Amino acid sequence: MKQTYISEISKHLGQEITIKGWLYNKRSSGKLGFLEIRDGSGIIQGVVSKKDVSDETWESTEKVTQESSVIITGAPREHPKKPGVYELDIKDLRIVQLAHEYPITPKEHGVEFLMDKRHLWLRSRRQHAILRVRHEIIRAVRDFFDNNGFILCDTPVFTPAACEGTTTLFEVGYFDEKAYLTQSGQLYNEATAAAFGKVYCFGPTFRAEKSKTRRHLTEFWMVEPEVAYAKLDDVMELAENFIGHIVSRVLESRREELNVLERDISKLEKIAPPFPRLQYDDAVKMLQEGHTKGALESRFEWGGDLGSPDETYISSQYDKPVMVHRYPAAVKAFYMEPDPERPDLALCVDVLAPEGYGEIIGGGERASSLELLLNRIQEHGLPEEAFDWYLDLRKYGSVPHAGFGMGIERCVAWLCGLEHVRETIPFPRMLYRLKP
Ligand code: 4AD
Numbered sequence: 001m002k003q004t005y006i007s008e009i010s011k012h013l014g015q016e017i018t019i020k021g022w023l024y025n026k027r028s029s030g031k032l033g034f035l036e037i038r039d040g041s042g043i044i045q046g047v048v049s050k051k052d053v054s055d056e057t058w059e060s061t062e063k064v065t066q067e068s069s070v071i072i073t074g075a076p077r078e079h080p081k082k083p084g085v086y087e088l089d090i091k092d093l094r095i096v097q098l099a100h101e102y103p104i105t106p107k108e109h110g111v112e113f114l115m116d117k118r119h120l121w122l123r124s125r126r127q128h129a130i131l132r133v134r135h136e137i138i139r140a141v142r143d144f145f146d147n148n149g150f151i152l153c154d155t156p157v158f159t160p161a162a163c164e165g166t167t168t169l170f171e172v173g174y175f176d177e178k179a180y181l182t183q184s185g186q187l188y189n190e191a192t193a194a195a196f197g198k199v200y201c202f203g204p205t206f207r208a209e210k211s212k213t214r215r216h217l218t219e220f221w222m223v224e225p226e227v228a229y230a231k232l233d234d235v236m237e238l239a240e241n242f243i244g245h246i247v248s249r250v251l252e253s254r255r256e257e258l259n260v261l262e263r264d265i266s267k268l269e270k271i272a273p274p275f276p277r278l279q280y281d282d283a284v285k286m287l288q289e290g291h292t293k294g295a296l297e298s299r300f301e302w303g304g305d306l307g308s309p310d311e312t313y314i315s316s317q318y319d320k321p322v323m324v325h326r327y328p329a330a331v332k333a334f335y336m337e338p339d340p341e342r343p344d345l346a347l348c349v350d351v352l353a354p355e356g357y358g359e360i361i362g363g364g365e366r367a368s369s370l371e372l373l374l375n376r377i378q379e380h381g382l383p384e385e386a387f388d389w390y391l392d393l394r395k396y397g398s399v400p401h402a403g404f405g406m407g408i409e410r411c412v413a414w415l416c417g418l419e420h421v422r423e424t425i426p427f428p429r430m431l432y433r434l435k436p
């Protein structure tokens with residue numbers, strides 16, 4: 001029996017085909033049964049009529065339980081009232097395994113319960129839609145860089161030192177030494193960019209964040225491009241083109257999934273470059289005005305990093321992502337290049353997604369002077385010996401260079417319109433969640 005996938009069903013109308021999948025849902029009325037079947041590629045409603053099938057098949061349709069694995073033979077046809085929707089007239093149904101009572105029923109469940117059952121929850125329509133959008137985003141990310149002259153250079157997960165601040169490092173034993181799970185591939189990207197010019201890395205990233213917010217995971221996927229000879233303006237342009245490309249791909253290829261998620265597509269249709277650029281100083285003014293107007297509880301003072309409510313307020317002023325640049329160097333990582341006109345500012349950029357989805361990209365220009373970096377490493381209390389190789393990059397042909405990192409899960413949450421990042425990755429890792 002050759003298997004036909006539900007996604008290909010429209011090519012087989014009127015033919016007898018076999019679907020291998022699982023029972024998603026079932027209703028029956030007397031001698032007629034309605035079985036929703038899923039096979040990973042889609043869901044189709046099967047209709048079975050007692051008079052048209054063997055007694056054995058009819059019995060099977062009566063006893064089959066939710067999520068039982070089934071092999072079904074039948075003929076697909078278009079739904080009489082819904083063009084583009086297909087149904088399957090079932091001729092034969094064989095149960096591969098009769099499922100135990102399935103814990104996730106069509107009724108409402110609490111999120112914690114569903115997270116505990118994540119390994120099963122992934123089978124549901126909504127989760128399916130989210131993870132397909134995630135896949136499309138990842139494909140768009142790879143295509144964008146691969147088609148624009150970037151070389152994929154993977155960076156290590158075990159690292160000897162911090163990239164993004166020592167407070168969020170996961171420490172692991174590494175034979176007789178200590179190692180840390182990577183917080184960002186950036187430092188290694190800087191080495192490969194000096195070798196290949198335009199590079200990107202894309203892999204899992206770890207942050208021991210004690211924060212239990214809807215935007216934080218302890219393990220997430222970050223894609224990071226790095227470009228030799230690029231300046232801050234170049235990476236801002238790269239970031240807006242990159243995001244524009246991702247959004248248009250998702251709109252083009254994943255409309256059905258966005259509809260399942262009831263995403264307001266008109267909001268995404270507005271996302272085309274150029275994006276507004278807002279200097280930190282002006283962002284501070286905007287936040288202070290917001291406070292005066294009563295939209296923000298506390299008054300934001302110059303010098304601080306933006307918190308979630310601040311980001312939400314700023315992004316609510318625009319219908320496109322906004323690029324906030326030139327933060328005070330004191331609130332940013334050690335490797336940032338200072339603005340030559342305002343050395344207290346870093347040549348960095350955070351891209352804030354619209355509709356309050358917060359920061360999706362962080363990046364900027366890297367310090368290219370050896371002396372400056374040595375000072376910064378000391379000021380940040382970082383172990384100099386762990387960075388000797390990194391400092392070599394400033395000894396042998398140092399050039400201005402810049403890049404950024406985008407967290408895939410934050411991007412998925414934004415495009416799918418999700419409150420929380422926990423549903424954007426198959427098996428989320430968070431402060432209080434290591435299982436399943
Ligand atoms: O702003 P971050 O910390 O920047 C860096 O790590 C740079 N070294 C990247 C670079 O320039 N190559 O992180 C970049 C992005 C954030 O904008 C956010 O999208 C995501 O990574 N991110 C997280 N996503 C989920 N959970 C967390 N705990 C995250 N921390 C950062």
Ligand code: MG
Pocket residue numbers: 350359361362
């Ligand atoms: Mg950041």
